[in-house]
Amino acid sequence: MAGILQKYFPMIRTRREILEEIFEDERLSAVYLGWSEDQRREFLNFCTGNKGVKVLYDSFFKEIMNPENTPERLEEFLSLVLGQSVKILKVIPNDSVRIADECSLVVMDIVIELEDHSIANVEVQKMGYRFPGQRSACYSSDLLLRQYKRVRGERGKGFSYRDIQKVYTIVLYEKSPAEFRDFPCDYIHRFSQSSDTGLEIDLLQEYCFIALDIFTGIVQNKGIRNKLEAWLLFFSTDDPTKIETLLESYPEFKELYEEIYELCRNVEKVMEMFSKELKELDRNTVQYMIDEMQEEIDGMRRELSDKDTVLEERKCTIDTQKEMLDKRDEEIARLKRQLKELQNTSQE
Template sequence: MLMTSDFPFQRPPVIWPEPADTTEELSSRLRKNSTLYDRYQRLDRKWKGRLSDFLTGRKSLPLTYDPFFKFIFNPDYHQDRLSDFVSSILGIQITIVEVLSMEDTLMDGESYLIMDLVARTKDGSIINVEIQKQGYDFPGERMACYASDLLLRQYIKVKKSHGHSPHDFSYRDIKPVYVIVIFEHTTPELRLENNSYIHYGKTTFDTGIELHMPERFCIISLDVFREIPYSKLKKCTQSAWLLLLSTETLKDAERLILDYPWLEPIYQEIAALRRKPEEVFDMWSEALLRMDENTLKYQVERMQAEVDKLKQDAIKSKQAAIESDAENQKLREQAKSDQARIAELERLLKEAHTV
């Protein structure tokens, strides 16, 4: 942000003439700026190491984190890039025309969990791309809710669109909605023995009738994809994009550029950030904040699930005890009845012997 007469206290962003090549040089440069050095020192050891590896050119950015992903696929500058990525994933030609505001999400309280990126296509379809660092519970239910949110957005827009009165609305105007979820750590129920890493789904009927159900789903298991040797991967645009999201070392990046030269401008943009430590720190802070929020949400969900299970177990135990008491009472009454019957039979036998 440039200094202006209207904002005299604003300072220009920190931009280095050349990136740092060593950890020592990086540390020396950061010490010269108290704000940057303080932010660097407040990072834990793991994240301090990852940031240092990037700024010194040893590793690329972790592109599966939301701010870095949006940096690469920023539709204001790279609309075609986002369109190509989504097209390769869905296997159909997609043209992104706008990215929808996250503030418009209709699912209250879930805005930091749902939808890393929501976009509208040329034909009116809506696409959600979400990257989950860890697999949350109930992934199917979550995706269904995401699709419902997207459909409701579209429904409202179509009803309000120019030239449509409420009476002119037709459900035939509803276009497909696509939910794409990329798991970095796949949940057990999504792992198959054949190592399939991409799954497509939609609503179907057991009788084979065909109705236009607009929800479309795509699940990508990035960790399963990483387990496949590079030489075994099909050389295609889809593989290239997933490799871009998976690759961190410069050696792997160089190999990727040799096979897919069109990725080179992306890596050049990433490399240019090494001269802009302040911008990188801002993105890193946002990534860590988002991760902390999601981790907290995940932990709360797991604890709530544990509490619910314990409550259910307690109810079952109490019910079993009640049933056990009832059964014991029934047995006691049966035993008492049996004893009375035995006594009666013995009396009758005794009378029979005396006749």
């Protein structure tokens, strides 16, 4: 496998070269030995070209797709996703109190203002269940409110609500939510608000959800059919044979991979980036386990609640039946009295 990528990127270093540099530095060797065996293998695999780099790691993505240094890359990707020409005006720093600061299995998020002053938020989520539709709506509302506050502050008395532009929430799922499985032939879903009468009002909030796991299955069977799929394959695969297919069909991606492998030559920097990713993944794994345990507890509570409901319903049924039996006993007793009175009357 290593030979495939080295054929395109001769700057890729050998395993021996990388390990020699690591163990010549006491600090780097301590970091390396602190990783698990699987983590060491993963690190060496992508540094030596045995496998591709996971581009959606936060550090790597922001190096390669930095909208400040190389805006044309993110512009092209967003243009293909949104179906319109996109130009990035500026990158907006995340607010310290932003909803995104909640604990989440988030890999990366970038907030940018486009040339028409609309705002796009690009998110990468490892686990889709942590980013349901409700959360997407909250993120979108957060973006809209931030834009409102900023524009109103800039315009002052000249402010008009017509100054507020669209906000786009674009989410790439590494593992998409369960409901996406009902659409195995579709990997991208676009949402916007519309009326039931055909009346058109610009309600500003639009969404785009991209299921990379479903895309991977589709591209496996049908190949790369367009430039958007080329970008998604670049983001989602670390398989050298698929990377080669991508480079043969779209050679312009070679420049991006060259930057990645030049970055990998700086062992110290790439180890720091990898350590950061591992730390984030560990934190997310813990949170994921907590969420699973909480779901299990909630499930047990629901089961107990359901059993309580059934017991209560049974108790009500028993009480009703007892009341009916009591009434029937009273009726039988009344009839017996009547019968006895009739028998006494007939004897007289």
